[in-house]
Amino acid sequence: MIGRLNHVAIAVPDLMAAADQYRNTFGANVGAPQDEPDHGVTVVFIELPNTKIELLAPLGVASPIRGFLEKNPAGGIHHICYEVDDILVARDHLQASGARVLGSGEPKIGAHGKPVLFLHPKDFNGCLVELEQT
Helix, strand or coil: CCCCEEEEEEECCCHHHHHHHHHHHCCCEECCCEEECCCCEEEEEEECCCCEEEEEEECCCCCHHHHHHHHCCCCEEEEEEEEECCHHHHHHHHHHCCCCECCCCCCEECCCCCEEEEECHHHCCCCCEEEEEC
């Protein structure tokens, strides 16, 4: 069921400074900022040969990233994202196995224009997991 690692998401207090650091220090291919109002974040994707890094910054006062940054003011790894062929089949299998899907349990459209779900970190060794349908 689990596929490739799609991306590692890092919450950052200053999105443009973090993007510049990847661009200037690593020479990375850094995308343009994208507002994702349904998720309460602004994202920048850094393309790597084998995966992506997603930089996250709060968008709006209700952003879930705001709380994360209050606890981790310097930023840090927020979640990892795995690809799945069918997000509804994956969701149903995981729920039947006892995993908790966050929110309503219905997929939302993510930053890549594909359905995504998040899984409770307490069910995955303290790691927030995002699933993205390929």
